[in-house]
Amino acid sequence: MIDDFDDALALANGPAPAAVAAPAEPAPGRGAAGRELPGWETARAIAHRAARPLPPRRLPIDLALGHTLAAPLTALTDLPAFDTSAMDGWAVAGPGPWRLTGAAGVLAGAPRAEPLTDGQAVPIATGARIPSGATAVLRSEHGTVARGQLSGPNPEPGADVRPRGQECRTGTELLPARTTLTPAALGLAAAAGYDQLAVRPRPRAEVLVLGDELLFRGLPHDGRIRDALGPMTGPWLTALGAHTLVTRRLGDDAEALHEAISTSRADVIVTTGSTAAGPVDHLRAVLRRLDAQLLVSGVAVRPGHPMLLAELPGGVPLVGLPGNPLAAVSALLTLAAPLLCALADRPAPEEAWAELTDAVRGHPTDTRLVPVRRPAPEEARPLSYAGPAMLRGIAAASALAVIPPGGAEAHTRVRLLDLPHA
Numbered sequence: 578m579i580d581d582f583d584d585a586l587a588l589a590n591g592p593a594p595a596a597v598a599a600p601a602e603p604a605p606g607r608g609a610a611g612r613e614l615p616g617w618e619t620a621r622a623i624a625h626r627a628a629r630p631l632p633p634r635r636l637p638i639d640l641a642l643g644h645t646l647a648a649p650l651t652a653l654t655d656l657p658a659f660d661t662s663a664m665d666g667w668a669v670a671g672p673g674p675w676r677l678t679g680a681a682g683v684l685a686g687a688p689r690a691e692p693l694t695d696g697q698a699v700p701i702a703t704g705a706r707i708p709s710g711a712t713a714v715l716r717s718e719h720g721t722v723a724r725g726q727l728s729g730p731n732p733e734p735g736a737d738v739r740p741r742g743q744e745c746r747t748g749t750e751l752l753p754a755r756t757t758l759t760p761a762a763l764g765l766a767a768a769a770g771y772d773q774l775a776v777r778p779r780p781r782a783e784v785l786v787l788g789d790e791l792l793f794r795g796l797p798h799d800g801r802i803r804d805a806l807g808p809m810t811g812p813w814l815t816a817l818g819a820h821t822l823v824t825r826r827l828g829d830d831a832e833a834l835h836e837a838i839s840t841s842r843a844d845v846i847v848t849t850g851s852t853a854a855g856p857v858d859h860l861r862a863v864l865r866r867l868d869a870q871l872l873v874s875g876v877a878v879r880p881g882h883p884m885l886l887a888e889l890p891g892g893v894p895l896v897g898l899p900g901n902p903l904a905a906v907s908a909l910l911t912l913a914a915p916l917l918c919a920l921a922d923r924p925a926p927e928e929a930w931a932e933l934t935d936a937v938r939g940h941p942t943d944t945r946l947v948p949v950r951r952p953a954p955e956e957a958r959p960l961s962y963a964g965p966a967m968l969r970g971i972a973a974a975s976a977l978a979v980i981p982p983g984g985a986e987a988h989t990r991v992r993l994l995d996l997p998h999a
């Protein structure tokens with residue numbers, strides 16, 4: 578069992594933990610006014626459906642890292658583009674010994690070399706084009722030259738020759754559309770002849786940090802605390818595939834919030850705090866004033882149940898992260914992650930599962946997301962300091978474990994949401 582202190586904190590805003598059996602299907606949670614909240618999976622599915630992929634654009638290869646391919650990467654050339662020597666040595670024609678042609682040798686990048694006739698050889702470098710008539714390459718360490726004659730074992734026909742088209746032919750699909758461009762994929766694209774790539778752009782995100790109690794430097798004082806969400810939300814959105822344009826601090830000012838949302842040029846807006854019904858929680862009122870449609874208004878998940886997702890009249894989505902820091906992380910992975918996947922047309926990350934090393938108490942009706950470390954790939958160890966207002970547990974975690982309503986015994990396999998790393 579993780580200790581009661583953490584458990585009590587983790588459930589501080591929910592009904593008292595009870596020894597209820599886990600239902601086969603997660604039961605929907607209940608909001609403050611007794612309203613049924615969508616289950617965690619349902620909320621993720623709504624977030625994924627809430628966005629259409631952004632229109633594709635062409636980017637030079639050196640700016641395309643991390644973007645999603647908008648079309649299959651199809652080879653624009655054979656690879657190799659010509660028969661190539663795989664080793665430094667001699668290109669030889671037929672069985673040896675061979676007469677050296679007297680030519681200086683063929684270097685990588687040299688234009689076509691003189692053809693060889695049977696019994697001839699010419700020095701050749703790795704990557705150089707094979708002269709026509711050559712039947713194999715003899716490695717430099719296998720041959721000796723004396724008086725213009727090369728001796729050595731007869732290489733098998735084709736030995737150490739990379740034939741044209743060995744890796745692909747022009748038109749071969751090298752990577753499917755929706756592949757995220759890694760450094761290796763950029764290298765492959767360049768090798769295959771591309772200067773630019775058609776990609777889905779990284780969704781441009783704007784973060785609006787709300788709360789008059791927040792300080793942006795120094796120590797907490799006079800009831801005020803440091804902003805912990807500003808420094809982590811932008812980087813986390815970036816790690817989830819967004820391009821974070823700006824993080825703005827707006828205090829608890831409804832007018833400033835209205836202005837910021839209505840003039841934003843981002844593809845997605847993420848706010849922090851103000852999701853609940855506190856005296857200065859203006860977000861919902863501002864969304865009403867903007868005629869936004871609430872797609873998700875609370876989720877049966879702990880922490881983070883006041884999280885929300887809205888669609889602004891122009892179609893731009895807005896994710897409201899609750900102010901409690903671990904609740905904000907929960908909302909990032911529940912709503913922002915699937916939304917960004919949809920905007921960037923990325924496939925969802927592969928599901929990860931692991932066995933809990935310790936039992937985790939559940940919420941009676943809601944899914945819980947619990948920070949875990951993975952001492953071994955197959956194991957998930959629940960971490961302490963996982964209360965909704967705490968970051969100590971999540972900062973040491975590599976994933977959030979998805980704990981179904983009712984909880985999970987030790988050695989149960991649970992789903993994990995890997996924490997994105999920049």
Ligand SMILES: Nc1nc2c(c(=O)[nH]1)N[C@H]1C(S)=C(S)[C@@H](COP(=O)(O)OP(=O)(O)OC[C@H]3O[C@@H](n4cnc5c(N)ncnc54)[C@H](O)[C@@H]3O)O[C@H]1N2
Nearest residue numbers: 590609788804805806850851852853855858899900901904
């Ligand atoms: N009567 C109820 N009160 C609350 C409920 C509820 O169901 N009924 N839900 C609680 C839960 S759960 C959460 S989570 C919070 C959500 O609150 P808000 O999203 O409205 O956020 P705030 O009220 O602005 O702040 C809550 C908490 O978080 C701290 N905070 C806010 N922003 C930051 C930041 N950038 N860095 C660090 N800490 C931040 C803030 O100071 C508050 O302590 O509502 C509960 N209340």
Ligand code: MOO
Nearest residue numbers: 880881882904965
């Ligand atoms: O459950 Mo709230 O953290 O405290 O979302």
